[in-house]
Amino acid sequence: MRRRLVISYLLLMVLVLVALESPLAITLASRETERVRADRLADATRFASLAGPALRGGVPGPIAAELRSYDELYGIGAAVVDRDRDIVVGSALWQAADTSTVLDTALSGQQVSDPDLVWPWSTGPVVVAVPINDGGEVLGAVVIVTPADEIRRAVVTWWLLLAVAGLLVVLACVLTAFGLAGWVLRPVTELDAVTHEIAEGDRRARVQHRLGPPELRRLATSFNHMADVVSDVMDRQRAFVAHASHQLRNPLTALRLRVEELGPSLTDPDGRSEHRLALEETDRLALVLDALLTLARAEREENERVTVDAAAVAASRVAAWTPLARRESVTLRLAVTDAPAYALTVPTAVDQALDALIDNAVKFSGAGGVVTVAVAYQDEGVALEVRDTGPGMTESQLGQATERFWRAPDAQNVDGAGLGLTIVAVLVDASDGRLTMRSGKPQGLVAGLWFPAPAPVPPADAVDEEDLAVDLRPTSAR
Numbered sequence: 001m002r003r004r005l006v007i008s009y010l011l012l013m014v015l016v017l018v019a020l021e022s023p024l025a026i027t028l029a030s031r032e033t034e035r036v037r038a039d040r041l042a043d044a045t046r047f048a049s050l051a052g053p054a055l056r057g058g059v060p061g062p063i064a065a066e067l068r069s070y071d072e073l074y075g076i077g078a079a080v081v082d083r084d085r086d087i088v089v090g091s092a093l094w095q096a097a098d099t100s101t102v103l104d105t106a107l108s109g110q111q112v113s114d115p116d117l118v119w120p121w122s123t124g125p126v127v128v129a130v131p132i133n134d135g136g137e138v139l140g141a142v143v144i145v146t147p148a149d150e151i152r153r154a155v156v157t158w159w160l161l162l163a164v165a166g167l168l169v170v171l172a173c174v175l176t177a178f179g180l181a182g183w184v185l186r187p188v189t190e191l192d193a194v195t196h197e198i199a200e201g202d203r204r205a206r207v208q209h210r211l212g213p214p215e216l217r218r219l220a221t222s223f224n225h226m227a228d229v230v231s232d233v234m235d236r237q238r239a240f241v242a243h244a245s246h247q248l249r250n251p252l253t254a255l256r257l258r259v260e261e262l263g264p265s266l267t268d269p270d271g272r273s274e275h276r277l278a279l280e281e282t283d284r285l286a287l288v289l290d291a292l293l294t295l296a297r298a299e300r301e302e303n304e305r306v307t308v309d310a311a312a313v314a315a316s317r318v319a320a321w322t323p324l325a326r327r328e329s330v331t332l333r334l335a336v337t338d339a340p341a342y343a344l345t346v347p348t349a350v351d352q353a354l355d356a357l358i359d360n361a362v363k364f365s366g367a368g369g370v371v372t373v374a375v376a377y378q379d380e381g382v383a384l385e386v387r388d389t390g391p392g393m394t395e396s397q398l399g400q401a402t403e404r405f406w407r408a409p410d411a412q413n414v415d416g417a418g419l420g421l422t423i424v425a426v427l428v429d430a431s432d433g434r435l436t437m438r439s440g441k442p443q444g445l446v447a448g449l450w451f452p453a454p455a456p457v458p459p460a461d462a463v464d465e466e467d468l469a470v471d472l473r474p475t476s477a478r
Contacts, residue, residue, distance in 0.1 A: 009177035044130035106141035187212035337376035343451035356420035361388035
């Protein structure tokens, strides 16, 4: 946009310069031509007053000496021509030129010069002719042929000066246009940058409202007010979810205790079954509240970044989940290609993301399943993958998996709140990372995490996706 503004300013200035300098250039060329023509007409008039004897008596008289001196002093050819266009007296440098039109006018009794204007590209000389009169009768004419080189040089010099002045004006205009365009567009540029910062999670970013024209200042003020309102609404919403989740835990805990106390007094088998279902529902509600509280805390992160060893974190999480996997008859493996593998994330992002993904993988793999957690450097960052051998998801289910409270149709009776992948997505996004999910081959699900590496990036050989898939296999399978 700045380039377009500068081009428009520059085009306008060039048009103004052309409109102003073109008449001035023509005036300068006309002035130089008129100056030479006036001098030559004065000289020719003086020669005409001396040429009468030469034409009446055929005696050169003083005109011959005058032409010779004029020739030697100025290097300009001149001649006296009779009515038959024959040269009566001519200077040494006289060279016949195309003077027929000029002589016709001069022999008719009028002074004449040609051309009217000498341009830098003109090639012909300046021809001046003055009639020689005797008692009202035209006896002949004095013709002076002046080379136009001096006039052309003078005109070119003036035009070059005009061109240099125009270029200086254009340069000044360009500098002024850049400054003016920068002043006008600086608020827009900053607004664009702040919009991206807010979109990336920095809700404290604001636009300076004292830059640029008054209209853009008002726009910046309105934008800041809008950002404040939106940020406040989001904070209130997240605070409400966190407070509600926290406050509901106490009555829920009390309710569960009361339901547990009812157990010993129930003797009917159906009543005991309903009692057990009630306890399970309270536990499920507790899981939902815990997930909501975790999600609210994750969304309230201020994007503080820390450097963590993703390989070490993955090893600790695999060790923590191994007892549960063993109880579910699931094999949990760790495949680390690069150690240590440093990643730049928000606090606990790698821990919580791996907890949610490993929990889902173990839960849905079933007895005899295999879950592999892999870590490696990839694309100037750290890639983590959690592979399982469960039923996997369809393409439509993969697109809905990160929605809040979404559960697959065949997983409605499985423990969970439907917020695990949502929390993972929030943490990864706050860390400027990527969450990908795809179907495994021949079955299962592959959940991938990518986090940027801190600068400088530790040395690592670049590998393509197929090589990474091979490298991430557990050691026992190689």
